[in-house]
Amino acid sequence: MKIGIVSDTHGCVETWRYLFNNYFQDADLIIHAGDVLYHGPRNTIPAEYNPKELAAELNICPIPVIIAQGNCDAEVDSMVLEIPITKSSLIQYEGLRIWVQHGHDLSEEQAAMLGRRYKLDVVITGHTHIPELRRSQETILINPGSPGMTKREDGQGTFAVLSDQSIAIYNVRTGAVITELSLI
Helix, strand or coil, rough: EEEEEEEECCCCCHHHHHHHHHHHHCCEEEEEECCCCCCCCCCCCCCCHHHHHHHHHHCCCCCCCEEEECCCHHHHHHHHHHCCCCCCCEEEEEEEEEEECCCCCCCCCHHHHHHHCCCCCCCEEECCCEEEEEEEEEEEEEEECCCCCCCCCCCCCCCEEEEEEEEEEEEEECEEEEEEECCC
């Protein structure tokens, strides 16, 4: 099992292509925690900003993609994406219970409470552009950061991969593991 986890692509098509071609093309599933196409009013427009092309890339993606609605995702995004955008999703995959929600309206305490209430193995959020990975009782809380519009001090983009054995956050450009937790 390999699940690619990404958030906050904000219309960065070249970063998406790099991420997909180098890390996600052999995934069984891709989970996107929102802020897919629009750069957002507080962000500088990146040079690679091309939401129309990113929508086209996602529409032809051969891997199933589940998308949670971010605070920068609008109804018009649903008109160009052939993939539903939902506020949150409960995914049951190979015995794992996974919740994805963008996180702009969800505190860490609420995420942990969801984990307990719904007996979740993993809660995925985004929004902050800062990667985080930690355990809250029986639930793993993860924010994969952003692959292109990061707020990390080193400026490196991040994403995550959930496998049979672990969940890890990676540096997009180097492929180095930044942090990892065992599922066992």
